[in-house]
Amino acid sequence: MRALDLIIKKRDGESLSPEEINYLINSYNRGLIPDYQMAALLMAVYFQGLNASETNALTAALAESGEVLDFTSLEKIVSDKHSSGGVGDKITLVMAPLVAAAGVPVAKISGRGLGFTGGTIDKLESIPGFSAELSVEQFMALVKENDIAIMAQTERLTPADGKLYTLRDVTGTVENISLIAASIMCKKIAAGANAILLDVKTGRGAFMQSKEDALNLAEIMVRIGKDMGRRIVSVVTDMNQPLGYAVGNALEIKEAVETLSGEGPADVERLSIILGGYMLALAGKVRNAEEGQEELLKLLKKGVGLQKFKQMVASQGGNIDYLEDPSLFPRAKFLVEVHAPREGYLREIDAMRFGKVAVLLGGGRYYKGDEIDPSVGVVLKHKVGDKVKQGDTLACIHGNDEKIVGVAHKDLVHAFTVGDEQVEPSPLVYGVVPPFPC
Amino acid sequence: MRALDLIIKKRDGESLSPEEINYLINSYNRGLIPDYQMAALLMAVYFQGLNASETNALTAALAESGEVLDFTSLEKIVSDKHSSGGVGDKITLVMAPLVAAAGVPVAKISGRGLGFTGGTIDKLESIPGFSAELSVEQFMALVKENDIAIMAQTERLTPADGKLYTLRDVTGTVENISLIAASIMCKKIAAGANAILLDVKTGRGAFMQSKEDALNLAEIMVRIGKDMGRRIVSVVTDMNQPLGYAVGNALEIKEAVETLSGEGPADVERLSIILGGYMLALAGKVRNAEEGQEELLKLLKKGVGLQKFKQMVASQGGNIDYLEDPSLFPRAKFLVEVHAPREGYLREIDAMRFGKVAVLLGGGRYYKGDEIDPSVGVVLKHKVGDKVKQGDTLACIHGNDEKIVGVAHKDLVHAFTVGDEQVEPSPLVYGVVPPFPC
Numbered sequence: 001m002r003a004l005d006l007i008i009k010k011r012d013g014e015s016l017s018p019e020e021i022n023y024l025i026n027s028y029n030r031g032l033i034p035d036y037q038m039a040a041l042l043m044a045v046y047f048q049g050l051n052a053s054e055t056n057a058l059t060a061a062l063a064e065s066g067e068v069l070d071f072t073s074l075e076k077i078v079s080d081k082h083s084s085g086g087v088g089d090k091i092t093l094v095m096a097p098l099v100a101a102a103g104v105p106v107a108k109i110s111g112r113g114l115g116f117t118g119g120t121i122d123k124l125e126s127i128p129g130f131s132a133e134l135s136v137e138q139f140m141a142l143v144k145e146n147d148i149a150i151m152a153q154t155e156r157l158t159p160a161d162g163k164l165y166t167l168r169d170v171t172g173t174v175e176n177i178s179l180i181a182a183s184i185m186c187k188k189i190a191a192g193a194n195a196i197l198l199d200v201k202t203g204r205g206a207f208m209q210s211k212e213d214a215l216n217l218a219e220i221m222v223r224i225g226k227d228m229g230r231r232i233v234s235v236v237t238d239m240n241q242p243l244g245y246a247v248g249n250a251l252e253i254k255e256a257v258e259t260l261s262g263e264g265p266a267d268v269e270r271l272s273i274i275l276g277g278y279m280l281a282l283a284g285k286v287r288n289a290e291e292g293q294e295e296l297l298k299l300l301k302k303g304v305g306l307q308k309f310k311q312m313v314a315s316q317g318g319n320i321d322y323l324e325d326p327s328l329f330p331r332a333k334f335l336v337e338v339h340a341p342r343e344g345y346l347r348e349i350d351a352m353r354f355g356k357v358a359v360l361l362g363g364g365r366y367y368k369g370d371e372i373d374p375s376v377g378v379v380l381k382h383k384v385g386d387k388v389k390q391g392d393t394l395a396c397i398h399g400n401d402e403k404i405v406g407v408a409h410k411d412l413v414h415a416f417t418v419g420d421e422q423v424e425p426s427p428l429v430y431g432v433v434p435p436f437p438c
Numbered sequence: 439m440r441a442l443d444l445i446i447k448k449r450d451g452e453s454l455s456p457e458e459i460n461y462l463i464n465s466y467n468r469g470l471i472p473d474y475q476m477a478a479l480l481m482a483v484y485f486q487g488l489n490a491s492e493t494n495a496l497t498a499a500l501a502e503s504g505e506v507l508d509f510t511s512l513e514k515i516v517s518d519k520h521s522s523g524g525v526g527d528k529i530t531l532v533m534a535p536l537v538a539a540a541g542v543p544v545a546k547i548s549g550r551g552l553g554f555t556g557g558t559i560d561k562l563e564s565i566p567g568f569s570a571e572l573s574v575e576q577f578m579a580l581v582k583e584n585d586i587a588i589m590a591q592t593e594r595l596t597p598a599d600g601k602l603y604t605l606r607d608v609t610g611t612v613e614n615i616s617l618i619a620a621s622i623m624c625k626k627i628a629a630g631a632n633a634i635l636l637d638v639k640t641g642r643g644a645f646m647q648s649k650e651d652a653l654n655l656a657e658i659m660v661r662i663g664k665d666m667g668r669r670i671v672s673v674v675t676d677m678n679q680p681l682g683y684a685v686g687n688a689l690e691i692k693e694a695v696e697t698l699s700g701e702g703p704a705d706v707e708r709l710s711i712i713l714g715g716y717m718l719a720l721a722g723k724v725r726n727a728e729e730g731q732e733e734l735l736k737l738l739k740k741g742v743g744l745q746k747f748k749q750m751v752a753s754q755g756g757n758i759d760y761l762e763d764p765s766l767f768p769r770a771k772f773l774v775e776v777h778a779p780r781e782g783y784l785r786e787i788d789a790m791r792f793g794k795v796a797v798l799l800g801g802g803r804y805y806k807g808d809e810i811d812p813s814v815g816v817v818l819k820h821k822v823g824d825k826v827k828q829g830d831t832l833a834c835i836h837g838n839d840e841k842i843v844g845v846a847h848k849d850l851v852h853a854f855t856v857g858d859e860q861v862e863p864s865p866l867v868y869g870v871v872p873p874f875p876c
Contacts, residue, residue, distance in 0.1 A: 004608055036476070
């Protein structure tokens with residue numbers, strides 16, 4: 001086999017066999033195929049696409065490029081949850097402890113935030129002492145012990161995916177749905193969970209801005225998961241306005257704790273319960289998603305979700321004093337409010353702008369490896385559908401650099417649209433793939 | 439400017455400005471843009487194409503990446519001829535001396551043969567002592583002194599084209615008509631001639647197998663040349679059967695000498711005269727191509743073309759004894775004949791197979807840098823349209839390795855098609871761009 005022949009084959013619209021794809025990924029991972037040939041192949045894939053069999057083969061080859069976790073010794077269905085990335089998305093922090101509390105182990109490996117979307121690891125690391133830099137062995141032991149652990153992506157898993165993504169990022173080949181699906185799914189496959197819940201975000205604060213693209217991605221990923229023998233469900237959810245009120249790392253931890261205490265924003269609680277309900281049903285813990293939701297609501301009210309969250313944080317070195325008294329979190333130096341320009345109903349809150357402002361304030365990364373300031377962010381005071389009067393506070397910016405807070409303020413003024421007529425906020429969920437129960 | 443943004447721009451079907459293309463080529467040539475980004479860009483170009491302005495800008499940037507020759511001090515129209523590559527194509531060896539003998543200087547820079555097509559330099563180097571490894575200064579001095587010189591492509595000219603071609607060759611991005619046109623034309627522009635004749639071959643022994651593709655390439659190249667202020671004409675010519683009878687380096691030198699002596703194959707003489715006629719007209723030496731042809735036929739008959747050829751060979755170190763007595767050329771050890779399988783008319787002689795057999799015998803290169811055996815090749819005894827009897831010799835294989843000669847024989851048996859009805863051979867010329875006189 002020669003890489004050149006395979007590039008030309010794909011360029012000319014033919015499909016590659018599983019053996020050919022395996023050869024390409026394997027050789028690339030071992031440095032036997034140079035970046036320039038892989039770059040040409042990726043651009044050919046951008047134009048010609050990958051069919052189902054090719055996408056499966058790519059996912060498998062990427063997954064098998066490193067260690068693959070195996071939880072069979074637990075003799076339980078182990079669950080994993082992935083979000084395609086949103087603004088204010090702290091659902092994992094609420095849902096994972098609840099699902100674990102319901103007796104379904106959660107083994108989550110998570111990447112760090114990049115671009116306008118936050119990362120669960122970054123949020124958790126705002127808790128002093130918390131570490132997600134676990135070894136695979138520590139991670140598996142914690143899942144066994146506590147039914148829950150969250151580990152940062154490690155190079156021991158799917159190294160070829162890391163190498164390939166780095167190349168895609170600098171060659172204009174990120175935006176292909178099969179490559180996106182394979183990159184997400186290979187990490188889920190390597191992470192070893194049997195039951196996978198994918199939250200595919202859509203809307204102005206998501207990578208997939210259109211519902212059709214999100215649904216397409218959801219379908220491709222579910223197909224891959226099923227073909228690889230996993231229990232899998234994909235839920236397409238709204239990301240037009242931020243989830244909850246808080247955007248920013250420590251600010252979101254506080255909001256997650258509030259939600260686990262039964263005092264959080266309605267949308268965060270609702271979506272966590274909905275997704276968790278699917279997860280319990282997927283794991284066979286309940287008969288259907290509705291039953292799962294009821295079970296989780298009960299656990300939430302009893303406070304066992306919060307207990308499980310604290311147990312996880314403590315087990316990974318975090319100081320749970322901060323969870324019991326969130327006022328201990330360092331506060332940003334500057335708090336500046338954004339006010340309503342007129343009376344009316346909030347029609348739109350541009351999640352993408354909030355995400356970008358959070359990065360600007362220092363709460364996210366422009367480049368891999370950038371330091372994160374856990375204290376900064378934005379807290380909404382109103383959400384879409386609310387009635388506001390002129391001068392009402394719409395949001396409060398938390399920042400540590402006066403100039404940047406000024407820039408953020410100017411920007412966020414345009415993030416709100418106020419109209420005369422009342423509007424319903426977008427639904428939380430647009431669709432479930434496959435139609436559930438599956 | 440960032441390479442990534444320009445890759446995405448081209449990928450998305452937008453056109454690049456001349457400044458952007460210049461930036462890309464310049465930076466790539468200086469190693470500031472890595473191969474993998476250029477490979478992704480080339481594949482995007484493969485799918486999205488380049489418009490006229492982009493192709494011109496690419497040609498200019500490639501031409502200006504190295505030295506650009508300037509013949510203005512000669513105060514004459516200097517001519518150059520290029521063939522897109524054929525089998526048995528020794529036209530340059532006949533036409534160039536005739537044109538020079540007519541008083542139009544010929545300054546030809548030529549690549550070496552690669553793949554199934556031969557190279558003029560390789561053929562000339564079968565004359566002991568001959569060297570095409572001239573410095574730019576030697577080359578220009580010879581053009582001034584003799585009105586003719588042939589130099590091998592040097593890295594001082596169009597280095598970015600060499601680098602880009604090497605990358606295209608291993609990334610499946612050779613087959614794009616704009617990239618092909620720019621790669622040919624940048625070398626012609628840098629070589630400094632004011633009058634350029636392009637012989638675009640089409641047929642089963644050519645890179646451009648279809649007439650439409652050949653005509654399209656001819657048009658693109660003529661447009662580039664005109665936009666860059668050159669006198670230029672492109673002639674689309676036949677390459678279904680080999681040109682003349684001989685395929686192989688020393689064998690073709692002998693045939694060129696025979697043609698310059700008025701005793702060569704009709705097609706070689708005819709095409710050399712036709713193309714030379716265009717060249718004289720292009721250079722303003724005659725009023726039209728027909729007048730040019732008459733002039734060249736006269737010179738051919740007087741033998742001054744052969745004298746000019748000898749002068750060129752001698753000036754470049756070649757031993758002209760071999761031209762005066764071609765029996766001095768070393769002969770291949772094995773001569774094996776291919777016979778007609780039945781009586782009938784020769785309908786087809788597959789030029790591509792002849793080209794590939796010549797390489798197999800050692801007369802061409804599989805890889806850059808392969809040594810060439812000047813003595814090997816194939817000599818046809820009949821051409822398309824000839825009537826043959828069963829057992830008649832159709833061709834004679836000249837080889838130095840008995841096994842390989844055997845393989846060549848098996849292959850060439852299939853290179854001939856004999857039918858019952860008489861056929862006309864394909865016309866020598868399919869079209870001229872622009873319609874001449876222009």
